[in-house]
Amino acid sequence: MLHVDNLSVSLGDFKLSDLSMTVEEGEYIVVLGMSGVGKTVLLELLSGLLKCDQGSIKLHGKDITHSKIQSRPIRLVYQDQALFPHLSVRKNLEYGLRCQHTPVSSMNRTLDALSTQLKIDHLLDRAPATLSGGEAQRVALGRALATEPRLLLLDEPLSALDPQSRATIQMLLRNLHRGGQTIIHVTHDYEEAVSLATRIVLMENGTIVQTGTPNEIFRSPKTKFVARFVGIRNFVAGELISASDNLNETAHFIKNGIQIAIMTESGSGPGYLMLRSEDITLSNKPDETSALNVFKGVITDFIQTSAGVEVVIDIGFDLSAIITQKSIQRLSLDIGKAIFISFKATAGRFIGES
Amino acid sequence: MKNRSLLQNNFEPLHLVFMGLGGVVILFIIAPLLGMFLKTSPYEILETAGDKEVINSIWLTLWTAMAGALFFAIVAVPFAYLLARKEFPFKRLVSGIIDLPIVVPHSAAGIAILGFISRDSLLGQAVEPLGLNLVGSPIGIIAAMSFVSIPFLINAARDGFVAVPERLEKAALNLGASPIRVFLTISLPLAWRSILSGLILMWARGMSEFGAVVIVAYHPMISPILIYERFSSFGLKYARPISVLFLCVCLAIFILLRLLSGRRENVTRR
Numbered sequence: 001m002l003h004v005d006n007l008s009v010s011l012g013d014f015k016l017s018d019l020s021m022t023v024e025e026g027e028y029i030v031v032l033g034m035s036g037v038g039k040t041v042l043l044e045l046l047s048g049l050l051k052c053d054q055g056s057i058k059l060h061g062k063d064i065t066h067s068k069i070q071s072r073p074i075r076l077v078y079q080d081q082a083l084f085p086h087l088s089v090r091k092n093l094e095y096g097l098r099c100q101h102t103p104v105s106s107m108n109r110t111l112d113a114l115s116t117q118l119k120i121d122h123l124l125d126r127a128p129a130t131l132s133g134g135e136a137q138r139v140a141l142g143r144a145l146a147t148e149p150r151l152l153l154l155d156e157p158l159s160a161l162d163p164q165s166r167a168t169i170q171m172l173l174r175n176l177h178r179g180g181q182t183i184i185h186v187t188h189d190y191e192e193a194v195s196l197a198t199r200i201v202l203m204e205n206g207t208i209v210q211t212g213t214p215n216e217i218f219r220s221p222k223t224k225f226v227a228r229f230v231g232i233r234n235f236v237a238g239e240l241i242s243a244s245d246n247l248n249e250t251a252h253f254i255k256n257g258i259q260i261a262i263m264t265e266s267g268s269g270p271g272y273l274m275l276r277s278e279d280i281t282l283s284n285k286p287d288e289t290s291a292l293n294v295f296k297g298v299i300t301d302f303i304q305t306s307a308g309v310e311v312v313i314d315i316g317f318d319l320s321a322i323i324t325q326k327s328i329q330r331l332s333l334d335i336g337k338a339i340f341i342s343f344k345a346t347a348g349r350f351i352g353e354s
Numbered sequence: 355m356k357n358r359s360l361l362q363n364n365f366e367p368l369h370l371v372f373m374g375l376g377g378v379v380i381l382f383i384i385a386p387l388l389g390m391f392l393k394t395s396p397y398e399i400l401e402t403a404g405d406k407e408v409i410n411s412i413w414l415t416l417w418t419a420m421a422g423a424l425f426f427a428i429v430a431v432p433f434a435y436l437l438a439r440k441e442f443p444f445k446r447l448v449s450g451i452i453d454l455p456i457v458v459p460h461s462a463a464g465i466a467i468l469g470f471i472s473r474d475s476l477l478g479q480a481v482e483p484l485g486l487n488l489v490g491s492p493i494g495i496i497a498a499m500s501f502v503s504i505p506f507l508i509n510a511a512r513d514g515f516v517a518v519p520e521r522l523e524k525a526a527l528n529l530g531a532s533p534i535r536v537f538l539t540i541s542l543p544l545a546w547r548s549i550l551s552g553l554i555l556m557w558a559r560g561m562s563e564f565g566a567v568v569i570v571a572y573h574p575m576i577s578p579i580l581i582y583e584r585f586s587s588f589g590l591k592y593a594r595p596i597s598v599l600f601l602c603v604c605l606a607i608f609i610l611l612r613l614l615s616g617r618r619e620n621v622t623r624r
Contacts, residue, residue: 048528049524069528075529078525082519082524084522095529095531099535
């Protein structure tokens with residue numbers, strides 16, 4: 001549905017170069033990258049707020065590279081919402097519809113449906129300055145959605161919010177996506193990316209370095225940069241069985257029949273377990289430790305990295321541990337050797353899938 | 355209570371000296387005006403208020419200054435927006451030209467305007483077939499008043515537009531608004547307070563103009579000229595009541611407008 005070809009732009013010191021990507025109808029794309037890699041520039045190019053030097057943007061087969069901003073069926077939600085401060089919430093929501101000269105009756109119907117869906121019906125007569133961060137974000141989303149855009153662009157929609165509102169908005173975005181809305185969401189937070197994206201686009205220095213499902217990106221980062229950015233080599237898809245109501249009890253993450261104890265407040269369901277390689281300890285005997293997770297496995301590979309040696313251990317699925325060369329000698333590790341690994345329940349991090 | 359304790363905590367002898375100096379300044383402004391009020395009896399003011407010539411001049415002053423401000427609001431505010439948003443060649447020169455009337459001596463400005471609208475000028479000849487003579491007409495007065503007061507409007511409006519975040523305009527464009535719609539529904543309302551205060555300033559400055567107007571149009575007489583005429587023909591005592599009356603009218607309107615524009619701000623904040 002969206003085809004971006006060799007998009008390039010120079011803005012002073014910053015360059016976005018040869019960026020190509022394709023987005024299918026109904027996809028939830030998360031563009032992931034550190035600040036300053038050009039994520040926001042990409043959104044501004046797509047919405048037409050910035051003109052590109054080279055390349056083309058096609059939406060539903062129609063070339064919109066040089067279309068006017070106001071004629072593109074693309075809406076952008078700004079990180080700081082950019083609500084119009086002199087207009088009430090209602091007028092903010094109506095703004096796009098009024099530009100299209102929508103009849104009042106159908107405008108009211110849209111507004112009713114939208115404000116119920118976003119739970120902002122009690123805020124309609126308020127001024128934007130009086131809204132909390134989460135409320136303002138919902139209003140900004142509503143304002144963008146009112147005109148039923150083909151493509152919704154979100155610039156760091158969760159980063160300025162408190163954890164509570166973040167969860168609410170995240171749920172909302174998930175529901176929007178389920179409703180068929182095509183979304184491009186820009187963030188620097190990989191947890192956001194993992195929990196929302198159907199596809200992740202990784203950006204570095206003004207260009208795309210890797211595109212793939214969360215699983216592909218985290219399991220096999222293409223470049224050193226991606227690996228470092230992602231920071232976590234152990235990225236396992238599986239299912240969570242949450243603990244009962246007792247918060248002090250651990251939940252269990254299950255993969256290939258293997259149970260891993262972790263601490264999480266998430267509810268049961270499919271998702272990903274993330275485990276830092278540094279948090280895994282290797283030993284030749286099943287020591288008695290405070291760590292809840294002790295597994296027996298077989299070493300399948302050694303990989304030299306700048307941080308140390310990455311040891312890949314098969315315990316029913318692959319996990320990697322980073323240890324020093326010295327430890328390898330001390331434990332006389334070798335490929336094919338059986339070994340015990342252990343890590344604490346608090347080391348595992350669970351991210352629920354939508 | 356809170357203020358008092360603040361004052362005590364930060365007591366600084368030097369500030370006392372500064373306050374004394376400030377008192378001199380305030381006195382310098384208030385004393386002559388107050389003196390003028392006190393030396394004028396209510397009877398004299400009432401009598402002046404019944405003087406047809408005086409009333410006509412005050413009315414003429416009010417509406418010509420207002421007309422100039424409103425006319426140039428329509429012409430100059432969009433230009434002020436351009437100055438705030440766009441970079442173009444010779445922008446500094448253009449800004450300098452806008453400030454020029456502030457430094458031109460007002461009598462010289464009057465001479466320049468007179469040359470511009472006299473019967474011999476292009477403009478004068480253009481309107482002559484219509485039976486119009488700009489010299490000595492309200493239009494001449496408006497031109498002279500506007501010439502010396504327009505920088506106040508343009509500069510205030512430009513500052514107002516600069517303070518409107520460009521992001522909001524982009525957001526409006528992104529929601530499908532045309533540029534003119536963005537200007538009318540976003541930029542203009544958000545800069546409105548500055549524009550209004552620019553209008554008030556331009557209007558007040560236009561009303562008080564003497565030098566430029568006296569050269570372009572001695573008649574019909576605006577109040578500042580009438581005051582001067584009464585003074586030079588009859589003396590201080592006869593110029594005082596009309597000065598007081600004119601001052602009161604100006605102050606009343608000025609305060610009223612300030613209050614109105616102040617209330618607007620409260621509304622948008624709430």
